[in-house]
Amino acid sequence: MKASLLRNISKPFYSTGNFGLMLKxxxxxxxxxxxxxxxxxxxxxxxxxxxFAIVFLTNIFTGMVLxxxxxxxxxxxxxxxxxGNIVALAITRELGPVLTAIMLCGRVGSGIAAELASMVxxxxxxxxxxxxxxxxxxxxxxxxxxAILVLPLMSVLADFIGIAGGGxxxxxxxxxxxxxxxxxxxxxxxxxxxxxxxxxxxxxxxVLVSISCYAGLTAEGGTEGVGHATTKAVVVGSITILISDFxxxxxxxxx
Amino acid sequence: xxxxxxxxxxxxxxxxxxxxxxxxxxxxxxxxxSFQICESEIVTILGPSxxxxxxxxxxMMGLLFPTGGDIEVFGVHLSSCTEKDxxxxxxxxxxxxxxxxxxDSLSVYENIAYPxxxxxxxxxxxxxxVVKRNLSLVDLPGxxxxxxxxxxxxxxxxVGLARALAVSPKIVLFDEPTTGLDPTSVRLIDDLxxxxxxxxxxxxxxxxxxxxxxxxxxDRWILxxxxxxxxxxxxRHLLEHNSHVKNFVEGRWNT
Ligand SMILES: Nc1ncnc2c1ncn2[C@@H]1O[C@H](COP(=O)(O)OP(=O)(O)OP(=O)(O)O)[C@@H](O)[C@H]1O
Ligand SMILES: [Mg+2]
Numbered sequence: 001m002k003a004s005l006l007r008n009i010s011k012p013f014y015s016t017g018n019f020g021l022m023l024k025x026x027x028x029x030x031x032x033x034x035x036x037x038x039x040x041x042x043x044x045x046x047x048x049x050x051x052f053a054i055v056f057l058t059n060i061f062t063g064m065v066l067x068x069x070x071x072x073x074x075x076x077x078x079x080x081x082x083x084g085n086i087v088a089l090a091i092t093r094e095l096g097p098v099l100t101a102i103m104l105c106g107r108v109g110s111g112i113a114a115e116l117a118s119m120v121x122x123x124x125x126x127x128x129x130x131x132x133x134x135x136x137x138x139x140x141x142x143x144x145x146x147a148i149l150v151l152p153l154m155s156v157l158a159d160f161i162g163i164a165g166g167g168x169x170x171x172x173x174x175x176x177x178x179x180x181x182x183x184x185x186x187x188x189x190x191x192x193x194x195x196x197x198x199x200x201x202x203x204x205x206x207v208l209v210s211i212s213c214y215a216g217l218t219a220e221g222g223t224e225g226v227g228h229a230t231t232k233a234v235v236v237g238s239i240t241i242l243i244s245d246f247x248x249x250x251x252x253x254x255x
Numbered sequence: 256x257x258x259x260x261x262x263x264x265x266x267x268x269x270x271x272x273x274x275x276x277x278x279x280x281x282x283x284x285x286x287x288x289s290f291q292i293c294e295s296e297i298v299t300i301l302g303p304s305x306x307x308x309x310x311x312x313x314x315m316m317g318l319l320f321p322t323g324g325d326i327e328v329f330g331v332h333l334s335s336c337t338e339k340d341x342x343x344x345x346x347x348x349x350x351x352x353x354x355x356x357x358x359d360s361l362s363v364y365e366n367i368a369y370p371x372x373x374x375x376x377x378x379x380x381x382x383x384x385v386v387k388r389n390l391s392l393v394d395l396p397g398x399x400x401x402x403x404x405x406x407x408x409x410x411x412x413x414v415g416l417a418r419a420l421a422v423s424p425k426i427v428l429f430d431e432p433t434t435g436l437d438p439t440s441v442r443l444i445d446d447l448x449x450x451x452x453x454x455x456x457x458x459x460x461x462x463x464x465x466x467x468x469x470x471x472x473x474d475r476w477i478l479x480x481x482x483x484x485x486x487x488x489x490x491r492h493l494l495e496h497n498s499h500v501k502n503f504v505e506g507r508w509n510t
Contacts, residue, residue, distance in 0.1 A: 126318050127356035131370040131418070132346045134338075 019214050025136045026144060026210070033137065035145050043146035047108050051154050054103050059158040062095055063087060063165025071174045080174060084184030087166035092189055092197045096158035098245055101151065101204035105237040109212035112143060113233035116216025117226040125217065140213045144206060151205030152198040159197065196252045203248060208237045266293035269329050269426055269458055270315055276323030276482070277310055284310055286482030288324070292460060297452055299461040299469040299490075301500075302479040303508060308462040309353055311479070312428045315460065316348055317341040329425075346374060349419030353430040353462075355411035357403040363390075363414050364399035370422045389417035394443055409436045416444070420451075426458045427451060433465045441468055448472045466504050470494075478503060 070086045116139060119125050128135045163185055170181040212233040219229035268291035277285040284307040292298050300308050313319040314326055317333045326333045328344050336344070357366050367386045371377045377385075390396055393413035403411060412435060419427055429448070433441045445468050451457040463469050469476070469490075476493050478486040478500055486497045493500040502508050 122354055123352045123356040124358055126313065127350075127352055127358070129318055130316055130345055130348075130350045130352075132342050132373045132422075133369075 015214075015218075018218070019210075022136070022140065022214055022217070023210060026141050029134070029137050029141050030145065035141055036137070039138070039142040040146055043142045044150055047104075047143075047146055047150045048153070050107050050111065051100070051104050051150070052157075054107050055100050055154050055158050056161055058099050058103050059091070059096065059162040060165035062099060063091060063162035063167075064169045066090055066095070066162070067166035067169035067174065071170070081176070081180060082184065083166070083170050083174060083176065084181040085188040087170075088163050088185040088189045089193060091162035091166070092159050092193045094197075094245075094249075096162055097151075097155045097197050097201040097204060098241065100154050100158045100201065101208055101241050102238050104151070104154070104205075105208050105212075105234050105241065108147070109208045109233045109237045110230045112209060112212040113216040113219075113229045114226055116213060117219030117229035118223075120217060120219045121222055121225055135217065140210075140217070143213060144209050147205035147209035148202050149205075151201040155197055155201035156194075159194065196249075199252065200245065200248055203244070204241050207240055207244060211237045211240060266291075266296075268293050270460070271327040272311075272314075272324070273327070274324035275314065275321045275326060277307065277314065277319070277321050283482060285321075288479065288482070288484055290477055290484055290487055292458060295452055295456040295458055296475060297448060297459045297461065297473050298475045298477060299463060299473040300477045300479060301463075301466075301469070301503060303503075304464075306479050307482070308479065309430055312350065312430055312460065312462060315426075315428060316345055316350055346370075346422060347425045349422065349424035349427040351412070351415050351419045351427070351429045351432055355403075355408075355415035357406075357411055357414055357418070359403050361402075362399065363401050363403070363406075366403070366414060367418045367421050370418065374422060385421055386417075389420055390414075392420070392447060393417045394440070409440055412436065413440065413444075416447075423455075424457065426460065429459065429461045429463070431463055431465075432461065433463060433468050441465065444468075445472050476500065 066087050067083050071080050071083050074080050074082055074086075116125070119139070125135050125139075128138055167178065167181050167185075170176045171178055215229045215233040215236070219225040221228075270292040272288050272290050275285055275288040276283070288311070300311060302308050310319060314321055314333075315328060317328070317336065320334070329347065331340065331344060333341070333344075357363075358369065361369065364386055367389055368382045371382050371385060386399060387396070390398065393416050395410060395413055395417070398406070398410070398414075403414070406414065412432065416429075416432065432444050432448070436444065448459055448461070449472055451459060459472075461469060461473065473490050475488065476486065476490050477484060478493075478497075480499075485499045486493055488497070494504065
């Protein structure tokens with residue numbers, strides 16, 4: 001009883017420690033041997049394929065609703081013209097990367113966790129080791145690197161689509177001219193804003209995929225374990241993204 | 256008898272277990288397991304379901320680490336090994352997993368080629384030859400292009416065996432090689448195991464519930480129960496003189 005209580009309390013700390021060890025192994029592996037090109041490209045295609053549609057839908061509607069809401073508020077002091085500035089800033093600095101990452105937690109993260117977890121419970125991960133290979137190198141490193149690369153790309157896409165979505169509403173609903181809207185976007189958003197967004201996206205890609213890999217590799221207990229791993233990847237992944245978003249933003253604003 | 260003499264200890268044993276204990280999060284699976292396995296011997300580990308036979312095989316490969324005692328493989332203490340040393344040891348051992356553990360995302364060809372590619376130094380032509388030879392060894396010629404989900408359970412088992420034999424191991428560990436196979440295939444696997452020993456001097460460790468097949472191929476049985484070795488000796492001797500073994504074989508096992 002007492003032992004199991006102790007174990008439950010110490011579990012999160014223990015997991016965090018092991019998660020750190022996994023990341024250390026990944027870092028060593030990449031530093032020493034690079035990454036397996038084939039698997040890396042396969043994962044890029046994989047992650048990109050899975051995310052494209054979802055990034056498109058999420059961001060176009062977010063852009064649209066953002067334009068509606070800001071216009072609704074700005075109208076009160078006659079500042080409807082600034083819709084473009086606010087939409088663009090919010091999308092590039094914040095919503096583009098964060099929403100993309102959160103959605104991909106559900107789409108890509110859960111997929112990775114389920115895939116690795118079922119490899120664990122069907123002994124495929126043991127088999128990788130038994131056949132003289134390293135599961136970190138084979139499974140984890142390529143996925144993490146691919147995510148670090150693909151998430152910013154998706155985030156660029158998200159920026160364009162979100163701003164376009166906002167434009168649709170601004171032009172057809174709020175009766176701004178296309179010129180006003182896009183001028184306000186282009187003149188207001190700086191390269192730095194876009195860059196900060198990309199840094200965030202990269203970091204979130206790293207966070208969500210490494211958490212998913214960890215959840216998958218530490219799965220235990222048959223098919224039920226696969227379900228647990230998937231849930232854990234999505235829940236822990238999205239919470240970590242939201243929390244780290246605050247601190248990362250703080251840091252990026254400071255430097 | 257030859258087996259008797261071997262057991263005295265001058266058989267240059269490639270695998271030695273000394274007082275091995277193993278537990279998972281407080282669940283004690285093995286208490287005190289000691290045995291050795293001699294060169295080019297065929298040993299079957301018997302025991303009721305859930306006594307940790309699979310765990311024993313994984314301990315031999317260094318896929319799991321004991322919580323107590325000492326394991327020596329090819330004269331090396333596994334506890335003092337780095338991951339790299341372990342890879343060297345594992346490359347001399349082939350393992351057939353209980354559920355075959357084929358990689359679902361790779362074709363049969365790539366599955367069998369996997370350990371060869373990992374080890375490196377094989378030309379594509381050599382790899383193709385090994386794959387072809389090993390598939391006909393397990394009587395499944397011509398299925399190189401198929402994927403594991405398209406295979407039946409018994410076919411997967413045999414492909415798993417073909418993969419385990421790909422790098423010409425010195426020891427082969429079989430986890431239930433004949434469960435789920437039809438009588439002809441059982442016979443085929445039995446003959447194959449005998450051939451491995453006769454022609455290639457390979458040491459075989461089997462885990463099986465198939466008593467008849469095990470009688471046919473094994474030199475020695477080790478009966479494990481409750482985390483201890485209950486009986487260890489030449490098959491015929493145990494069948495005549497050991498009450499535990501007699502009960503187990505005749506299905507009158509109660510603890
Ligand atoms: N990775 C693991 N984590 C936790 N417990 C485990 C693990 N592997 C095995 N066990 C436990 O060890 C015990 C023995 O398992 P094992 O698979 O070795 O049995 P077995 O003798 O091979 O049984 P069977 O004949 O049914 O295959 C089981 O109670 C199992 O729950
Ligand atoms: Mg088993």
